[in-house]
Amino acid sequence: MKRVSIAVYGFNIQNDQNQMLDLNSFEEVGLSEVFESFMKDNANKYENISRKEKVFKAEDWNIFNVLDENKRQRYLFMIGKIKTGGYGMSSEIINPETSETNYEKGVGEAEVLPFYFCLAIPADHATRGILILQTIGVYSMKSVFEHMFEKKLKLYNSNHQFITGNLAPRQYIENYMQNGILQRIHLVQYERPVNRDERLEVDFHCKAKELVIHKPVGFITQKREIISGYLTGRRTLTDIIMINDFEFQELKMDFTKGKRTKTINLSNLSKLAITEDITGAISFEGEFPSKESMMEALKSVAEDYMISMGTIA
Incomplete structure (x- = not known):
């Protein structure tokens, strides 16, 4: 069983004046509409990102308004699953028990893996949010996700930038x-x-x-x-x-x-970077984490960070 880890980042969206925009209402739509449109646009077939020699496809997604005990919106939680992988290098697929070559992967073939991610933003006026990306062993989705999400964002306004950074506040x-x-x-x-x-x-x-x-x-x-x-x-x-x-x-x-x-x-x-091993907090369906357990794990981590940052109570 592969270890399942996550990396947590802060993110914001900036205009051409380097001003951070309200994530709930920028361009009169807000992040939730951009997220849903992004996932729908990439759900039908693999996108070939030739300059990165990677492919990308959206698989599944949900949006939740998380409420407090008084039924008021506390934060917005968006979770998605994508498949991505790289090509551009040939390799042999080996059976480790027999040491025999089962298959030779060509330069133009990509091995894809599923990754979960989430975006979480406080209710009302919010200029900073939490981005959590799953990793599988040495494999990550960060660069291809950032490229594809900013590409979508620029369809709303070509001057907007999707800014991510390591997040580990002192407190x-x-x-x-x-x-x-x-x-x-x-x-x-x-x-x-x-x-x-x-x-x-x-x-x-x-x-x-x-x-x-x-x-x-x-x-x-x-x-x-x-x-x-x-x-x-x-x-x-x-x-x-x-x-x-x-x-x-x-x-x-x-x-x-x-x-x-x-x-x-x-x-x-x-x-300053923080990664978390969440293998013990999730269940598996075959070789990969189940959607329900990943949803609970990512939601728990995102909430933990926002509380520690003081953006939600």
């Missing part, structure tokens, strides 16, 4: 330090390869060594103030932890909270 990370359980610390050391062919293969960086500290009991209690200082730019990574004779460039922490495992990468504050 959200501190909430995990307070209420989550730190399971592992990852320290990653990189070295620049000398061999040109190796540089091309690994995109100019080569992972030299990773040091993993398991069950670091008491670490958060001892380092909470220093980590908070790092999040506000007053401390460095090596203030958080230092290992003799091990100079690292990347620091990640794995937290568990309920059935979810969250990895927080602290290595670059401008691109």
